[in-house]
Amino acid sequence: MLSQQSIAIIKSTVPVLEVHGTAITKRFYQMMFAENPELLNIFNHANQKQGRQQTALANAVYAAALHIDKLETILPVVRQIAHKHRSLGVKAEHYPIVGRNLLAAIKDVLGDAATEEILNAWAEAYGVIADVFISVEAEMYEQSKKQQGGWAGFRAFKVAKKVRESDVITSFYLVPQDGEGIAAYEPGQYISIKLEMPGETNTHIRQYSLSDAPGKPYYRISVKREDELGDRPAGKVSCYLHEQVTEGSLLLLSAPAGDFILDQEDSRPVVLISGGVGLTPMVSMLNALAESGSSRQVTFIHAARNGDAHAMRKQVEELAARHSNISVHWCYEQPSERDREDRKYGKEGYIDLTWLQSLVPTADACFYFCGPVPFMKVIYRMLKEWGVADEDARYEFFGPAGSLASA
Template sequence: MLTPTQKTIIRATVPALQAHGDTITRTFYARLFTAHPELLNIFNPANQQTGQQARSLAASVLAYAEHIDRPDTLEPMIRRIAHKHVSLEVQPEQYAVVGEHLLAAIAEVLGEAATPDILGAWAAAYHDLAALMSGTERRLYRAGAAQDGGWTDFTPLRIVRKTRESSLITSFVLERPGGEPLPTYLAGQYVSVKVNVPGDTHWHIRQYSLTQAPTTRQYRIAVKREPGGAVSTFLHDHTLEGDELLVHVPAGDFTLRPSERPAVLISGGVGVTPLLSMLHTVLTETPERPVMFIHAALNRSVHAFRAEVGALAAQHPQLRTLVFYADAQSAGPDRQHAEQVGLISTDTLRPALPEGADVYFCGPAGFVSTLKGILDELGVPVSRRMTETFGPSQQFARPAEALAEPA
């Protein structure tokens, strides 16, 4: 338990974290993987190369330091990270390893400024944070295994259907090899897939959103082919129907909330995948609820699930759709959706937002950041916004905004 003096020290180190946080976390990861290369089986190397993982950790540490007197306000951040950790099978004993190298990185980067009192305060703070995280994860592990059809770790599921949804995205329908029921999930959640790419030393784990309304019969995921992506390339080019993939029970806290308010679902690129599950769920479970489904894509060739959403709109009069294509050549006369050429902006989004709606939005970091600014201008309260960024979140560096998201 942190003492008042240690909390004062932690608060005083916030400027140093702001100045050196990225360097500290880069140093930390370099030390960690040198000492424990087996942890490369958990971390996405692409996020290490781009620095996204380091920035995400730095932002999280900064949020913790700034809220050291009220750790309860960190609950949304803790919950989101815990779901990700559980999907990766992070274990409690790994926190001690991480703590050792994080403190060593702080000492290395800050040099003489890292006094014994500062290091002692951060050791105590990390111990408290690790206990909070591992406790949350322990409950999620138990719930995942105890639910109907649940399991621990990863289990094989068979690919029963593989469908090309666009020039970049392919969907995979997965079932248990013996046909047993699967655990259900919440609309918006994801599963982790664990792959050993031939010729690669390490295992790779990636998260893919579930794209149908919750069901215990099968899981459908969608995989975007990423440039140089080892896992996405393997799944697209080297798997066949009948093959098996190692899959974790569903996780994730970006989920559809019970509500009678209109729902607005806004996606960019492959961010359509969790919102597609939400769309199916709203139409199935609350068919009287108005829904606005908005999608932004470069052009029609990369617009996944266009026909599926169009068919839903034809069947459900309470569903309206709007598509934004950045490429002016994409719009055509055979339209399944209302279409606009260009990017989503304040002026183009304003007429599409029903008053008092809950707004869910998902996509790459730049898309999510832009949408937050637009929704600010349109006066949409933070309490009615739910969002997720694909990739390590960089948003914890703005804790007042990130932590305002409701449970």
């Protein structure tokens, strides 16, 4: 347990972290990768370049400092991060490296303001927080390994089938190379893929939501090809999967992980809202609800640029046609002429609250949403405006966790 003196000192640094948190975490990653370049095999380089990882860590450090006297408050966040760490292969031996460089970065950024007293308090606090993460992650590793069909680390899977779903999204059906069973998962969870690509110094790991219902002899992921756009470079991994990985290729996968999961015990209506490739966990949830024979009212809402970019539309429409409790609705930002001719979309432009309320009769429902961060901010703001309870507005970030509250 932390001493009262250390708790008081940590709390006194909260205003400083609010101002300098991102500068500290940016410097932290620079120092850590210079000292331990092998960790570049774990971290997502694109998130580093975009600053998303630095911001996510700064938010986590700030939250830890703010709630240092009641760390149980941040346990849900700890478990969310721990899922990602287990999926990536973060181990207990990495935590001393992180702690050493985090303290060095605090000292480097704050200079003389980072007194010996402050650094000692943070060293003590980091030790307590690291122990929590290590304990939670050890339990997750053990559960992953011991469950039926489970495994530790990464396991070789073969691409059994590759299916083009839209102009930009392709599905990969993955079966274990060893022919043995696979671990079960909850609708909404993800797997990690580790790749060694020609010309790349480091391995690259990416996490992809599973896009089919559990209980199949395969895992399915549906990947958007991230092409170059303005100042944003093309996605190395997504382009490699689309262009180089073929049926029969082998990929290394970690066991399913994640805490963004469908609550199948709740009997209230469920609303699944997605934008772009954010539909992948939603389709998993939708398929799971349909296959379970659930009588819950299900509203599936998807926003896409147009019909050419809309993945799995036919599959979802066929599912709705077979289940009277499922309704599906499309919103196209820039419908093509062909879209306008068949009029199979319900709205042109963007999802708004008036349209949402016309589709969903009550705010007393479970809302799940996923997509690009700007899209999720809009959906989050609308649900708050409607009065949807915090616990009923559930969402997943693709990549490091961020905040939707600034919407």
